Amino acid sequence: MASPQPEAPAKLYAAQEPVFPKKVYGKFRNLKWVIMAITLGIYYLTPWIRWDRGPNLPDQAVLVDLANRRFFFFWIEIWPYEFYFIAGLLVMAGLGLFLFTSALGRVWCGYACPQTVWTDLFILVERWIEGDRNARLRLHRQKKWDLRKFRLRLTKWVVWLLIALATGGAWVFYFTDAPTLLADLIALNAHPVAYTTLLILTGTTFFFGGFAREQICIYACPWPRIQAAMMDEDTLVVGYRDWRGEPRKHSEEVKAGDPQGDCIDCMACVTVCPMGIDIRDGQQMECITCALCIDACDDIMDKVGKPRGLIDYMALTDETNERAGKPPKPIWKHVLRPRTILYTTLWSLVGVGLLFALFVRQDIDFTVAPVRNPTYVVLSDGSIRNTYEIRLRNKHGEDRPFRMSLSGDRTLQLQLEGLTDAVVTVPADSVKLQRVYVIAPADTDPAGLAQSSIRFWVEDPTNGDRVHKDSVFNGKVQP
Amino acid sequence: MADQSKKPHQDPETTGHEWDGIEEFNNPLPRWWLWVFYATIVWGIWYVIAYPAWPLVEGAPAGYKNWSTRANIAADIAAAEAANAGMNTRLASAELTAIADDAELNGYAISAGGAVFRTWCAQCHGSGAAGAKGYPNLLDNDWLWGGDIAAIHATISHGIRTEEDDDTRYSEMPVFGDILEEEEIVQVANYVVSLSGDAPDATAVIAGEMVFMDNCASCHMEDARGDREQGAPNLADAIWLYGGDFETVMQTIEGSRFGVMPAWNTRLSEAEIRAVSAYVHQLGGGE
Numbered sequence: 035m036a037s038p039q040p041e042a043p044a045k046l047y048a049a050q051e052p053v054f055p056k057k058v059y060g061k062f063r064n065l066k067w068v069i070m071a072i073t074l075g076i077y078y079l080t081p082w083i084r085w086d087r088g089p090n091l092p093d094q095a096v097l098v099d100l101a102n103r104r105f106f107f108f109w110i111e112i113w114p115y116e117f118y119f120i121a122g123l124l125v126m127a128g129l130g131l132f133l134f135t136s137a138l139g140r141v142w143c144g145y146a147c148p149q150t151v152w153t154d155l156f157i158l159v160e161r162w163i164e165g166d167r168n169a170r171l172r173l174h175r176q177k178k179w180d181l182r183k184f185r186l187r188l189t190k191w192v193v194w195l196l197i198a199l200a201t202g203g204a205w206v207f208y209f210t211d212a213p214t215l216l217a218d219l220i221a222l223n224a225h226p227v228a229y230t231t232l233l234i235l236t237g238t239t240f241f242f243g244g245f246a247r248e249q250i251c252i253y254a255c256p257w258p259r260i261q262a263a264m265m266d267e268d269t270l271v272v273g274y275r276d277w278r279g280e281p282r283k284h285s286e287e288v289k290a291g292d293p294q295g296d297c298i299d300c301m302a303c304v305t306v307c308p309m310g311i312d313i314r315d316g317q318q319m320e321c322i323t324c325a326l327c328i329d330a331c332d333d334i335m336d337k338v339g340k341p342r343g344l345i346d347y348m349a350l351t352d353e354t355n356e357r358a359g360k361p362p363k364p365i366w367k368h369v370l371r372p373r374t375i376l377y378t379t380l381w382s383l384v385g386v387g388l389l390f391a392l393f394v395r396q397d398i399d400f401t402v403a404p405v406r407n408p409t410y411v412v413l414s415d416g417s418i419r420n421t422y423e424i425r426l427r428n429k430h431g432e433d434r435p436f437r438m439s440l441s442g443d444r445t446l447q448l449q450l451e452g453l454t455d456a457v458v459t460v461p462a463d464s465v466k467l468q469r470v471y472v473i474a475p476a477d478t479d480p481a482g483l484a485q486s487s488i489r490f491w492v493e494d495p496t497n498g499d500r501v502h503k504d505s506v507f508n509g510k511v512q513p
Numbered sequence: 514m515a516d517q518s519k520k521p522h523q524d525p526e527t528t529g530h531e532w533d534g535i536e537e538f539n540n541p542l543p544r545w546w547l548w549v550f551y552a553t554i555v556w557g558i559w560y561v562i563a564y565p566a567w568p569l570v571e572g573a574p575a576g577y578k579n580w581s582t583r584a585n586i587a588a589d590i591a592a593a594e595a596a597n598a599g600m601n602t603r604l605a606s607a608e609l610t611a612i613a614d615d616a617e618l619n620g621y622a623i624s625a626g627g628a629v630f631r632t633w634c635a636q637c638h639g640s641g642a643a644g645a646k647g648y649p650n651l652l653d654n655d656w657l658w659g660g661d662i663a664a665i666h667a668t669i670s671h672g673i674r675t676e677e678d679d680d681t682r683y684s685e686m687p688v689f690g691d692i693l694e695e696e697e698i699v700q701v702a703n704y705v706v707s708l709s710g711d712a713p714d715a716t717a718v719i720a721g722e723m724v725f726m727d728n729c730a731s732c733h734m735e736d737a738r739g740d741r742e743q744g745a746p747n748l749a750d751a752i753w754l755y756g757g758d759f760e761t762v763m764q765t766i767e768g769s770r771f772g773v774m775p776a777w778n779t780r781l782s783e784a785e786i787r788a789v790s791a792y793v794h795q796l797g798g799g800e
Contacts, residue, residue, distance in 0.1 A: 048541035253543060408639030411797065414655040414750035416709075421652070421797060451795055452613060471797060476751070 052174060053248060053310035055157055056167035056302075060329025069145050070154055078200065081207035085109075088431035090462040098209050099233040104463075106358040110392065122388040126381055131257075134375035135264040135420065137369045144324035149250050152201070153308065156194055156243040163190045167305055194244045197237070197341055202235030211222060248309045252320055267350035268368050272323045274303075274314045274345050277357050296340045303327035303345055313345055398436065400492050402503045409508040416476030418510050424468050426492065428460035435459050437495050438470065442488035445478040446507065457495065472507055483509040597625070601784035609662045612791050619791065626792025629785050633777065642796050647755055647772055652797045655752040657744045658682050660800040664741075666790040672776030673744070683775055684743040690767035691729065697724045702762045708737050708749040713759050 070292035082093035086107055092099065097106040105112040105120070112119050134141050143150060164170050164186050172184055206228050207215060218224035219232070242250055251258060265271070295315070304312045306327060309320040313327045331345040352362035405421040413419055428434040436468030438456045440448040450456055460466040472488060474481035488507045493500035528537045560566065564580050565573035575581070600621045604612070613619050631640055637648040645649035649657060658668050671680045689698060697720075703712040704721025712718050726735065732745040739747035746754060755761055755770060777786055793799070 045546050046541075047542055047544045049544045249543060249545070253546065405641070407639070408643035408652070410641070411650065411652045413653055413750055414747065414752050416751035419653075419797065451797065469795065469797070 050249060051310055051438055053308060054167045054170045054174070054305075055308045055326070056147055056305040056330075057161060058306040058326050058330045058333075060326075060332060062325035062329050066145060066154065066324065066326075070151050073146060073148075074155070076134050078204050081204060081212040087111075087365065091431040092211060094211055096208060097211075100209060100263075101430040102463075113427065116395075119388060119392070122384055122391075124291065126384050126388070127376055128386065129381040132264055133381060134369075135261045136266070136325075136377060137270060137374045139269050140258065140261055140321070140323045141264055143251065143261075144347045147322075149247075149255070150308075150324065152197075152239060152243040152324060153247050156199065156247075157308065159193050159197070160190055163193065164476050169484035191244070194240055198236040198239035198243070200233070201239040202232040205455060207233050209257050211409045249322065250324055251309065258319065259498045266373070268363075268371055268436075270347045270349050270365075270368050271317055272313060272321060272325055272328060272345065273317060273348045273353065275343065275348075276314065279314070279344050296335070296338075296344050298334065298338060300334055306330040350384070396501050397429075398492055398494055398499055398501045399429070400490075400501070400503065402427045402490055402505045404505055404508075408501075412508060412510065413473070418474045418476070418481040418508075420507050422470045422472065422490070424470050426458055426460050426466050426467070426468060428462060428464060430462060432462050433459055434462075435495055437493045438468075439491045439493065440472060440488060440493065441502075442507065443474070443478070443486060444486065446480055447475075449473060474507065474509065480507050481509050484511050485509065588750075597621075600625075604787050605782070605784040607789065608786075609666055609790070612662070612787070615797070622788045623783070623795060624792035626788035628792070629781065629789040630792055633781065634789065637774075642793070647770075649754060650752070651793050653752055654798045654800075655747060655750060655755075656741065656798065656800070657746055659741045660794075660798055662790055662794045662799065665793050665799075666786060668774070669790055669793075670776065670778040670785050673774040674771060675773060676778045677779070678776035683745055684732070684745065685768045685771065686732070686745075686765075688767070688769045693728065693766075695726065698763065698766050701725050701729065702759060702766055703750050705737070705762050705766075706757065706759050709751055709757060725757075 053122050080096050081094065085095035085106075086093055087106070090391075091111075092106060094106065095108050097104075099106065103114045119496050131142055159168065164173055173186065175456050182469050189335040203216075203219070210228070215224060215228060219228065246254075266348055281292070282297040282299040283294050304316065304327075306329070307313070308324060308326070309322060311318055311320045313321065315356060325347070328345050328347070332342040335344055348362065349368050355362050401424070403423045403425075405423060409420070411419045411421070424438070426436050428436075438448065438450065438458065440446060448456060449471040450458065453470065458468050470490075480486045485506050486509065487504065489502050489504050491500055491502045526539045528539045530537045562576065563578050564576040566576065567574055583754075600618070603618055603620055604625075607615070607618060612622055630638075630642070634642075638644050638651055639648075642651040654660070656664070658664055658673070668682060671678045671682065673682045674684075675681045693701070699714070700717040700721035701724040702721070703714050703717040704725050706712045706722075707715070707718045725733075725737070730737075732743050733739050733748055734745070738750075739745045739749040751757075753761075753764055754772070781789070
C-alpha cells in the first residue's frame, strides 16, 4: 500500500473508564436524597400495604394479578377489558416525560430514573464501605489483592447483592400476595417463575447498579437519544458560565497579572460527576443533569469568595443574553412556553378523561352480543326468536343477583336459557355468559319487520341500580 | 454551551481515514460491547448444536436436545387432556339430567361440547347449529326424535338410519309416488300445506284429508303432529326440514326422504358425546 499511515491505527474499542464520584453537599444533593427516599420507599413498601376488599378478593392494595387478569389499585379494580385505563396512564407518563424534558431537560435522568436512583444507592454503599473518592481510587489502583482489599470488596458486593435481592423481591411481590409469597420464598416452595424473576432482577440490579452504571445511560438507554428532540434553546440544562470562568486560574496559559476567570480549575465539578465528564466542556451527551457539579462548584465559589452559579441551571438563550451583558430570562419564562403549555394541556386532557371514565364507570357492567349465526330462528308456532349472548360482570367479592328485563315493542318476550325467571346469579369476581332469547309471536310487528330496536336492562334487585344496553331484534324478512 | 474555540482541549481523535478532505471521528465502542458480540457467537454455536438449525433436503437434524414442534404440541395436548381427565370422568359417569344442575360440570360440558360441535357437527348442521335444507335446525323447539337431553344423547350416540349401528334410530317413509295416484298426491299435498298455511287449491283439501287419514296418519298421527317414536315430523307447525311450499311437499310425498346421520359412539368418547349433547340441549330448543 502506497498511502502513508502517519500513526498507529486508532483503537476501535475503548475500555470503560472507572468513575469514582466524590461526596458532595448542597441543595441538589439534598433534593436527590429526598427523591431517593421517596421513590425507593414507594417501590419497596407498596406491596405490603393492605386494603380490605371483603371476602374472595385479595387484600393487597396494589396487585397485578396476572393469573386472574385483575389489576387492583387501592379502591380501583381494573379488568382486562378496561385496559384503556392502563394505556391512558402510559400516554400520560409519556406526555409527562415530554413536558419535563422540554422544560427542565434530562431531569428524569438526573433525579428519578431507577438507574440513577439505584446507582446513587450503590455508590452510597460503596462510599460507606470503601471510603470516599481518594480511598476508592487507591484501592482500585492497588494491584495486589491483600486481605483488606478482599474484605472491602466482598463486604461491598454482599451489601449490593442484598439490596439487589430486595429489589428483585419487591418486584415479584407486586404480582401475588406479598406475605404469602415471602413465606413461600423462604420455605423454598414458591413457584419457579417467582424464583426465576427474582434471580434475573437481582442479577440485573447488582450488575447495572454496581458495575454498568453510566454505561447504561450512554450506550443502552434510548431515552437520552429521544430527549434531544424535545429540548430547545429555552430548555433548562446544567451549564458552565465560561465567559465568567475562563481563563482558568492555574492553567498554563495564564501568566501572573493576566486577567483571570472565576474558575480555579479545582476539578471539584469533575470529581463529583457520576458520569465521569467535565461539564466545562459544554453540554454533552453523557450529562444526566443531576446537578451535583452545581453543588460542588457553589461550595468552592463560597470558599474563594466568588458569587455562586459558575455552574448552574441555564438555557441556551441565557448564555446569549449574558454574553451580551443582558440579564437572563426569569425561570418561569423558560418553563411557561407554548410547547410546555401544549404538553401540559394534552397531559391534563388525558388525565381528566381518565378520571371522568373512572367516575362514570357503572357498578353494574354487561355486554350484549346478538347471535348473528343465524339472525333469527322460527319456532314451531311460527314465532320469531333472536338469541343474545349477554356477559354479566360481577366485580364484587360476593355472589350477586342481576334481574334482566327488556323494553321495546310490548309483544316481545324475554326468556333466559336454563332459567325460569329473569334473575341471573353471577358468582363473586367473575363473568357469566347467559344466553338470552327474545321472542316475537307470529304476526306481531317485530316479527315482520326487518329490524326493530330493543333495550336490555340489568338491575341489581338489592339496591335497585340499573343500567341498559341497546340492541336490535331481527324479524323474519319476507322474501 | 461553552465556546468551542476557547476550550483548552486537543482536537478530537480521528480514525485517520480521509475522503476528499472529510475526516472520520473515532468514537470507539465500549469494549464490553465487543464481549457481548463474542458472547452471541458462542450462543450461536451452542444453539446450532442444541436445536435443529441446518436445513437439509430431508428436513433439519434433530439437534442433541431432540427438540421438535410436533413433540411440543403433542405434549401440550397430552397435558390438556390430563388436566381435563377428571372432568371427563365426572361427565361420563354423571346422570344426564343432573349435568345442568352442576354449574362447574355444565360449564365444562358446554365449552367442550361447543368444540366437539364445531369439529364434527358443523359440516351439516352449520357452525351456528341453524341447519340447512335436510339438516335439522338445532336451535328451534321442534324435534324429530325428541329434545330432552337423553333423546339428544341417544341420537348422537347411535345416529339416524345408519347401517353400522344396530341401535340406530330408524324409520322409512314409503315412496308414495309408487302407491298413490297423481291426483291423490296433489290432494294430500294440499291438505298438508293447509295445516300450517294456505293451500293453493282449497277444494282439494277435503279429499286430501281422506287420503292422509288412510295413508299418512299411521306415522304422522291423525292430528298430523307427528310421532317422535318413529321420527315422523310434525306437519302442522311452522318448521319444515325440506321446505313447506306446495312443490317441495309434493316432491317429499312422491319420492320420500331418507336423511342419515352417523353414529358417533364409534368416533367420540362418551364424555365428548355427553358434552355435545349438553351443548345442543342449551342452544334454545332443549326440553
